[in-house]
Amino acid sequence: MEKLALLGGPKAKTVPFATGKRFGEPELQQLREALAQETLFYWKGGKVKAFTRKFADLYQSDYCVAASSGTAAIHVALGALGISEGDEVITSPITDMGSVIGILYQNAIPVFADLDPHTYNLTAAAIEERITDRTKAVVVVHLAGNAADMDPIMAVARKHGLRVVEDCAQSYMCRYRGRLAGTIGDIGCFSLNDFKHISAGDGGMLIMNEEDLYYRAFRFADKNYNRFPQTPGSTMRDIESLAPNYRMNELTGAVAIAQLDRLESICERRGSYGDRLTTGISGLPGLQPPQVLPGGRSSYWFYMLRIDEQAAGVSRNDFCAALQAEGVPCSPGYIPTCVYDYPIFRNQSAYPGTHSPFDSPHYGREIKYGPGLCPVAEEILATAIQMPVNEFYTDQDLQEVIAAIRKVSAYYQK
Numbered sequence: 372m373e374k375l376a377l378l379g380g381p382k383a384k385t386v387p388f389a390t391g392k393r394f395g396e397p398e399l400q401q402l403r404e405a406l407a408q409e410t411l412f413y414w415k416g417g418k419v420k421a422f423t424r425k426f427a428d429l430y431q432s433d434y435c436v437a438a439s440s441g442t443a444a445i446h447v448a449l450g451a452l453g454i455s456e457g458d459e460v461i462t463s464p465i466t467d468m469g470s471v472i473g474i475l476y477q478n479a480i481p482v483f484a485d486l487d488p489h490t491y492n493l494t495a496a497a498i499e500e501r502i503t504d505r506t507k508a509v510v511v512v513h514l515a516g517n518a519a520d521m522d523p524i525m526a527v528a529r530k531h532g533l534r535v536v537e538d539c540a541q542s543y544m545c546r547y548r549g550r551l552a553g554t555i556g557d558i559g560c561f562s563l564n565d566f567k568h569i570s571a572g573d574g575g576m577l578i579m580n581e582e583d584l585y586y587r588a589f590r591f592a593d594k595n596y597n598r599f600p601q602t603p604g605s606t607m608r609d610i611e612s613l614a615p616n617y618r619m620n621e622l623t624g625a626v627a628i629a630q631l632d633r634l635e636s637i638c639e640r641r642g643s644y645g646d647r648l649t650t651g652i653s654g655l656p657g658l659q660p661p662q663v664l665p666g667g668r669s670s671y672w673f674y675m676l677r678i679d680e681q682a683a684g685v686s687r688n689d690f691c692a693a694l695q696a697e698g699v700p701c702s703p704g705y706i707p708t709c710v711y712d713y714p715i716f717r718n719q720s721a722y723p724g725t726h727s728p729f730d731s732p733h734y735g736r737e738i739k740y741g742p743g744l745c746p747v748a749e750e751i752l753a754t755a756i757q758m759p760v761n762e763f764y765t766d767q768d769l770q771e772v773i774a775a776i777r778k779v780s781a782y783y784q785k
Contacts, residue, residue: 372781372782372785373778373781373782375693375696375697375778375779375782376693376696376697376698377692377693377696377697382696382697382698382775383697383698383699383771383774383775383778384697384698384699384771384772384775385698385771386767386768386771388761388763388764388768389761389763389764389765389768390761390763391762391763393570394626394629397629397632398625398626398629398630400629401418401625401626401628401629402622402625402626404418404625405418405621405622405624405625408621410621411620411621411622412620412621413437413618413619413620413621413624414598416621416624417621418621418622418624418625418628419437419619419620419621419623419624420624421624421628422437422619422624422625422627422628422631423435423436423437423576425628425631426561426576426578426627426631427578429631429634429635430551430553430554430559430578431551431554432554432559432578432579432580433579433580433582433585434578434579434580434581434582434584434585435576435577435578436576436577436579436585436588436589436592437574437575437576437592437618437619437624438574438575438576438577438592438617438618438619439573439574439575439617439618439619439623440469440562440563440564440573440574440575440617441469441538441540441560441561441562441563441564441567441574441575442468442469442472442473442562442575443473443575443592443615443617444560444561444562444575444576444577444617445469445470445472445473445510445536445538445560445575446472446473446476446477446615446617447473447575447577447588447591447592447617448473448536448558448560448577448588449473449474449477449479449508449510449536450473450477450587450588450591450614451558451577451584451587451588451591452507452508452534452536452557452558452584453507454474454477454479454507454508455477455478455479456477456478456479456728456731456733456734457478457479457480457505457728457731457733457734457735458477458479458480458505458506458507458508459479459480459481459482459503459505459506459507460474460479460480460481460482460506460507460508460509460510461482461483461484461493461498461501461502461506461508461509461510462474462481462482462483462484462493462509462510462511462512462538463483463484463486463492463493463510463511463512463514463710463748464483464484464485464486464709464710464711464744464745464748465486465491465512465514465705465706465709465710465748465751465752466512466514466538466710467540467706468710468713469538469540469562470510470512470538470540470710471510471710474510475721475728476615478727478728478731478733479507479728480505480728480729480734480738481710481711481716482501482506482738483501483709483710483711483740483744483745483748484497484498484500484501484745485497485745485746485747485748486745486747486748486751487519487520487662487747488677488747488750488751489659489661489662490514490517490518490519490520490661490662490663490664491514491515491517491661491675491751492511492512492513492514492517492518492519492520493509493511493512493519493524494519494520494523494524495520495523495524495526495527496523497745498524498527498528499527499531502527502531502533505734505736506531506533507533507534508533508534508535508536509524509528509533509534509535509536510536510538511524511535511536511537511538511556512538512541513537513538513539513541513542513545513552514541514542515541515542515661515669515671515672515673515674515675516541516542516543516545516638516641516642516645516669516670516671516672516673517542517545517661517663517667517669517671518542518545518546518547518552518663518664518667518669519547519552520547520664521537521547521548521550521552521555521556522548525555525556528556534556534557534558535555535556535557535558536556536557536558536559536560537552537553537555537556537558537559537560538560539552539553539559539560539561540560540561540562540564540567541562541567541672542669542670542672543561543567543568543569543634543637543638543670544568544634544635544638544639544642544668544670545638545667545668545669545670546666546667546668547664547666547667548664548665548666548667549666553578554578557579557581557584558577558578558579558584558588559577559578559579560575560576560577561575561576561577561578562574562575563575563576563623563627563630567672568634568637568638568641568670568672569627569630569631569633569634569637570626570630571623571624571626571627571630572623572626573623574619574623574624574627575617575619586599590614591614591615591617592614592615592617592618593614593616593617593618594610594614594615594616595610595611595612595613595614596608596610597609636762637762638670640762640764641670641671641672641760641761641762642668642669642670642671644671644760644762644764644769645669645671645674645760646663646669647769648660648674648769648772648773649661649663651769651770651773651776651777652676652773652776652777652780655683655776655777655780656682656683656684656780656784657678657679657680657681657682657683657684657685657780658676658677658678658679658683658776658780659676659677659678659679660676661674661675661676671760672760673757673758673759673760674757674758674759674760675705675755675756675757675758676755676756676758677751677754677755677756678690678754678756679754680754683780683783683784684783684784685779685783687703687753687754687756688703689783690756690779690783691703691756693779693782693783694756694775694776694779697775697778697779698771698775699758699771699772699775699776700758700759701756701757701758702756702757703755703756703757704752704753704755704756704757705752705755705757706752707752708749708752709744709745709748709749709752711740711741711744711745712740712741712742716740716741717740717741719740758772
């Protein structure tokens with residue numbers, strides 16, 4: 372029995388984790404070209420246009436619209452789909468606020484459905500339980516690089532006439548039954564935030580195959596300006612409804628072009644690391660690796676397993692402390708609570724000084740948020756252990772992480 376590092380034994384992690392450079396000469400060259408244009412405005416320059424064409428081609432989608440962030444992309448998707456005051460949009464209770472901000476900005480009501488305990492994603496059954504006559508759309512979050520079970524979700528959505536937005540901010544090049552996440556619903560949304568698989572500092576993209584949806588999304592991201600006037604006599608400023616300014620600039624587009632060349636190799640390395648980690652720790656008492664559905668492929672934005680404290684013989688916090696002492700970074704949980712338990716929902720305070728949109732006369736019913744709304748999601752957060760994944764990690768890093776987990780597990784099983 373190896374002595375835990377926490378108790379004075381040798382660390383399982385013997386060398387620092389490998390690192391590398393995310394940005395380099397390709398990004399600099401793209402930036403030089405962008406600056407040489409003497410314009411950084413997306414409509415006049417060529418970088419954002421080139422990036423959206425390249426991204427659409429990568430995902431084999433007909434259309435791509437650029438936005439200023441992943442959060443903006445989801446808002447644009449909802450605006451393009453016509454989500455408005457009094458509508459309900461179903462989404463995940465374990466996600467970033469970026470998944471729900473656009474719902475609230477459209478004065479619609481976020482409705483939270485429960486999750487699969489092994490993939491941590493929405494299920495078709497949980498979505499159908501939440502559908503009402505007010506439901507207009509579902510925002511499916513593919514959490515941490517892992518795809519939700521989309522075929523049953525799409526069947527439920529089509530049965531009830533709902534639109535589906537895929538939030539792929541954490542799930543570039545993630546596959547479901549061989550298909551890329553983001554290409555299955557009506558619109559797929561992505562993020563170029565600095566903490567994602569690739570980064571341009573910030574930025575977002577939407578992909579879709581419906582031409583009309585493309586034009587509506589393009590307009591909604593640009594103050595509803597009509598840059599493709601088709602009706603005789605119409606002008607760019609024929610504005611009929613409210614829309615924000617979520618335009619991507621040419622510098623962001625330039626960096627994104629270079630980053631996109633790295634994307635497939637980044638996701639391949641992360642996917643291999645995560646899958647091999649699962650193989651290396653499978654079968655340990657009380658530890659439950661994340662499940663990737665058959666025919667799927669995760670790109671592991673991070674790696675999150677669950678612990679059954681009784682079967683593991685140790686509390687989650689003590690397991691994490693022991694693993695950290697072995698030199699493996701980890702943290703208990705993911706977000707502190709389900710999103711619906713944030714003050715903005717418990718107090719219904721999205722717009723200061725009011726309870727809008729929750730008390731909108733266009734809505735006309737009471738909605739309550741708080742503990743107990745999605746028990747599986749709450750249990751996931753109470754039992755989760757999160758570990759980082761990086762495309763620069765080596766085989767030695769992987770083997771030492773596996774050894775550390777197995778060492779800690781064995782100690783508490785003694």
